[in-house]
Structure formats: C-alpha cells, structure tokens
Amino acid sequence: MEHLSVKHAQECILEAIGRLDVETVRLEQALGRVLAEEVRANRDQPPYDVSAMDGYALRGADLAVIPATLALIGDIQAGDMPSLTVQTGQCARIMTGAPLPQGADAVIRVEDTQSAGEGGVQINRAVPAGNDIRRLGENMRNGEVVLNAGTEITPGVIGILATVKCAQLQVTRRPRVAILSTGNELEGMDEPFDPNKIPNSNSYALMAQVQALGIEPVLLGIARDNPAELAEYLQRGLKFDVLLVSGGSSVGVHDYVRPTIEALGVRMLFWRVAIKPGHPLAFGTTSKTAVFGLPGNPVSSMVCFEQFVAPALRGMMGHARLYRRTVTARLAHAVKTRPGRTEFIRVMLSGDDAGGYVATSTGTQSSGVSLSMARADGLLVVPATCNGLAAGGSVTVQLLDGTAFQDDVGFRE
C-alpha cells in the first residue's frame, strides 16, 4: 500500500469525522468551547450616551475662549439617572460610565481642568461636541447578532456573553476519548519495577495531549500481545467517540492487530503516511468511533497526535482552527534530511534582535529520545522534497504546548 502524504491523511480523517452534537453549559464552564448557537444583544449597550472619562459634562460651545470658567451644578455617578440640565456657562462633574445629562454635548477629562473657587471649574482646553462620549449602542444594538455559531469561546467572548447575560449557552459537545496501549514489553504505572520492561509512557503523554485540548480522556490500560485480549480491550474502546491505540500497528504485528480490529467492524481507511517520525499510522472508523493506530515510539506517537488526532478532535468540537499555529524562524544550523517523507524536527525557539525567531534542534533526532520532545518548543517542518536544510534559512515551525508565554516581554515601549 502506498504512503499517503500528511495532507491527504488529514483530509481523509476530516472527511470521515463530523461535528458532534450540542450540549448546554454554564458560562463558568464555557471557556475554550465552541458556540453552537447565534447570540444576540438583549439591549442597547451602552443604554444611553455615557462619559468615557472622569471629568466634567459641558457644552462645547462654551469653550470658545480658553481658559473658561463654568458653574458646577451637580455631580453624576455611574448608575445615576441625572435629572439636572446643563445650561450655557454650566458644567456637571461626571464619572466614567455615567449618563450624559441633558444639555451637555461633550466631556472634558478632569486632568484638563482645575478648581475655580466656590462652585466654579476652570476648563483649560477646548473640546468639540461629542468629545469623550460613548454613544448609545456604540458597543451593541438591541437585537443585533453579536456572536455567530461556530465562535470559539475566548475570554473576550465570555465578556460578550456576560454582557448579554447569557448564563447558560449551547456549545458543541466534547468527544469522549479512550487511550489503549498495546505490547508485552510495557510496564504499567502501578506494576512492580522490572528492569527488562519499558514503562508505559505513551498512554500518559497522549492523555496530556488530549487534556491540552480541553478533553479528559479515559485510560484503558495495556492490552498484551494476543488477539483475544486485544479484542476485549478494543471492544471497550469502541464505545467511545475516539479510540487511540498506541503501538501494535507496525508491519510485524499486522498479522493479528489488523484482522482483530477489522473483525470488530472497524473500516480501516489507511495504514501508512509519509511522515517522519511517525509511520506506521493507521486510521479507521465504525459508525460511531474514529480509531487511530499511533506508533509505539513515544516521539512518533506525540508527533502523529499533533498532525492527525488534534485536528480531528478540534473538528469534532466544532472549531474552525484545527491546526497548530506556525511561525517563521531562522534555522541556527544545517539540518540533514532525506527526501521522501515530511519530517518534523524538534526545535527550541529563541528570539533574535530584530524580533524574529531562531530555531535550534533539541539535539539527537532519534525518535527513541523522548527527552527531545520534552525540551521542544516546536516542530520544524521539512517538506518531503527537501534534501536537507542550510543554516540561516527561513523555516516553518509548528508551536507546541508551553509556548503561549515567553521569557521576556518581547516589545519595546
């Protein structure tokens, strides 16, 4: 069977999966979810013209000659509904967010004024009508659609939902995800230490990759290398929306993994992708479950998760943004690769003086060195056509978890 390109494999997966159904969550639980309904404003916001500053409400025409001294006729707090009217030669003290009183057409901030004795205020700067006023409905108009279905719920969106008093909302459900490791060589977390075994790290790294997408997966444990035990574990996994099988899909174990998995009704769509590290990578579906066969090697498993599983899980949750963010970086040193497969090189990112990024390999790219994944900020993508990369070249780096923040502020004031 031919090796699929990364892109074709991604397309095949995304065609096979669909957006999940809808559930209702409280606003407090909505962060990171995707809105499954349209949301409209339930009032004009602000509900009246308000002051944008702490200062004085006045008539712009009174400031033809500066400084001007105006008579202070009152004090308007946010939340007040003022009954006073500002006449020519008058002003009213006003707080940020407080309603503009009748008669006033501008606000001047307190910093541009000074006291002028008993009941008077000296205005030191002329301002036009409309100055520092937020107009009725400037933020949103009653009945207007303020958020579309499909919007990812960020903190800014939470602010809008609270503004329209949306205490509960419809979002796309999260997939239920099961993780199964396979292999006689694996030692479970709670099993006694055996110097000849290999700790089951993949289940936990995959768990964390799933958690990083906002999903709490279920660990099914380790299925040993025999068809009956594997079938039993796989059946449990096929009750979930997504089943991740770690290991067990390479050439040699096809003998029983592939027949076992197909006998359970999984239609396998592909077994091979032209990716390094990574192949073998398998994908299949039943009517309700998407099944990923991930490589047993820890680095390969994590890299394949990011390229294939994360976009699928994001798509099921209704996200429009499925792929890890990429940045352009300058390569600190030459990288040897061979053409044929798209390669993902673990790199650390640092900044250069011009505000750009420099990518440096985490060291040996042996896929057995899982520490290289722990140290990586990103994955440098080497196209399958490349015959190595030169030092100083411009490269594309996919950002991994842990890169939302950086060491220094990154801008000049």
Add this chain to the structure above:
Amino acid sequence: MEHLSVKHAQECILEAIGRLDVETVRLEQALGRVLAEEVRANRDQPPYDVSAMDGYALRGADLAVIPATLALIGDIQAGDMPSLTVQTGQCARIMTGAPLPQGADAVIRVEDTQSAGEGGVQINRAVPAGNDIRRLGENMRNGEVVLNAGTEITPGVIGILATVKCAQLQVTRRPRVAILSTGNELEGMDEPFDPNKIPNSNSYALMAQVQALGIEPVLLGIARDNPAELAEYLQRGLKFDVLLVSGGSSVGVHDYVRPTIEALGVRMLFWRVAIKPGHPLAFGTTSKTAVFGLPGNPVSSMVCFEQFVAPALRGMMGHARLYRRTVTARLAHAVKTRPGRTEFIRVMLSGDDAGGYVATSTGTQSSGVSLSMARADGLLVVPATCNGLAAGGSVTVQLLDGTAFQDDVGFRE
C-alpha cells in the same frame, strides 16, 4: 503622581510577589503546572540495546555481498528476553523495541528484505554495524537528572514523568484568586433586567482570563459605591492570594476607594501606568495578598490583565515564561496614535503568501467596544514614543487566547 511605564509597573509587581509553596499532585492533574523538584531517571532507558525497526537482527559483516541469504533462527517480540545467539550466516526476526539478541550487531528493516523459502531470508541492502539499533541508555541513564525544578509540565514532560514512573509529583501551588466588581451602575448576572444598568461583564471576562491560566477563581460579586460595603467585600478578598478589583480606582472615586483599601492594611505601590487602553491601574500588597485595581472599562480591564496580572499569576505558579508570546506582523493599514502611552491595538492576524503574518485592526479602538476584544487574535503594541504607524510596517503583536491553533496547516509538504 507620575505614570509608570508598562515595564516599570511589571517590575514593581514581580518584585512584590513571590513563588508560592509546593503541593503534591497526581500525574493526571499535572499538565500546565511547574515542577518543584528535580526528577531523576530510575533505570537505563532503553534497558538494553533494542531494535528501532521491525526487521531482522543480523551481523553486518555477513552483508559483504548483496543480496545475501541468511538462515532465520528465531523471532524476537518486544518484551521478550532472547536466549538465542545469532551466528555468522544467521538472522532473527525482530520487532521494534525488542532486545537485540547475542551475536547480532545490526538491524535491517523488513522493507529491505524478502523471503528466501523455507527458513531463509534474502537481504537486499548492506548496512553497517549499529544500524537501526537504539543503544542502552540512549534516552536516559539511571540516576541522571532528566527534569529540573522549574520545568513547565507540557505533554512531552508528562511522557518523561511517566517513563520514570512518577505517579505523584511536587509542583508549585496555584494562587487562590478572588474577583470583585464595584459600581452602582452594574447589573449582576442573576439580577432582573434594568434598561438603565450595565451588565457586570468584567467579573466574567476576568474569570475566563484567570481560567485560561489554569486557575479557578472565586467571584465575590458586586460591591456598591459606599465605603462600608466596599470594606466588607475587600476584607473577604484579602483572604485570597490575589484580589482583582474591577472598577473603582479612577480619579473621582479615590475619595473613598483609596482610603478604604489603605485602611485595610493594603500598601499601594502605584496607581497610574502609561498604558492605553488601561489607566487607571493600581497595585498594592498586604503580607499575604496582591491587590490589583483594574479599570472598569471592559477592554481596558482585559488588556491590563494580560500585561500585569497574567505575568504575576504565572510568576506565583513558578513559571519562567511570564509574558504572552509575540510575533512579528506586517501592518495592513496605517494606525493613528499619539505619543505618551504604550498603546495596545486589537488586531486580527492572517497569513501572507510568504508564511508571514498580517495584522488588521478589529475596527474602532474605542475602549467601550468590547466586541473588538472578542474578535481579536492579538494586541499590536505601539511604543509610547510612536506618533502613529504606517501601513506595511513591521509591528509586534502579542498573541491572545484562541491563537494556539490556526485555520490552515501553514506549511508545504
């Protein structure tokens, strides 16, 4: 009082706060936390020389003439401890991760071989000694420090912790955060609709910003504009590690907010920062609580949270990376600004053909337009010395939540 620069305010805050104490968490709960202990390998990993491929273990010297036919003497699965010895002219079938048998010094992958009838394998490519073998201890050596204290726990780090079977670990505690809104004009989420009031969106936007850092805050509600009620609410807030007070710290309300807060033993370190949108922004401390006075305006509140509160909360949790990640982008259009304050312009990011970013304003930058924050991918940073920015210029954009993923894959294969 003079306006502090953003940088000086950040430094003042970071000097005043400290790393919190340590707690023990299970591996399943450790993602995103910061390791508070050094972690060492508890075995050599791999524990023996293992095959990096599914293929055949053999002696490289037997491949002087290609193709070579070798006698197949056995089959080694991962998890087996082989007792056989590969002699000259022999090979053993071997699975990825399985121990190399005695006598063999190389592995050839199955794709470079074919069956040669009963008990024989034809090898079609010469490989040197050491080929496709992962050496004992290649990933980690028993006793070696594999993770330092201060490491942020990403999925890759979870994989390492599982490899050394660290089911429980010491991490820096998360701060307990309380959020208090102030103002007579505010309408609580559960209060009846009043067309003259303004919904309390800030508490929820701040809640989500805190949640995005992995912390579940407590909402204290709304304190009305009177000193006694404010004092009561502030006292509740001062039982937490961090108290965020939304609104109430602008010029006009200093009259009672500042004395009230200082009467409760809070030492105020600053009240003014040269930031737009944003000022007034206040910061103070007691012996146990860091108190932030955030602007009442929703956009200003969120922008100030990202610049001042997020780094503080990250620092308390032990992170080395305190500041939002920045990228360089090309500005799609001119931006008018006035010198004097560091400005943060809400922008959307898109990609250009060369793999770079283009920043486009979300529209009106009135700080009353909270929808602009909901639509933003990032904050374009305009230095305080700038007198506007020209179209096409290179600018720095701070990435906001919701940008870890993007619409398209972003690389060529």
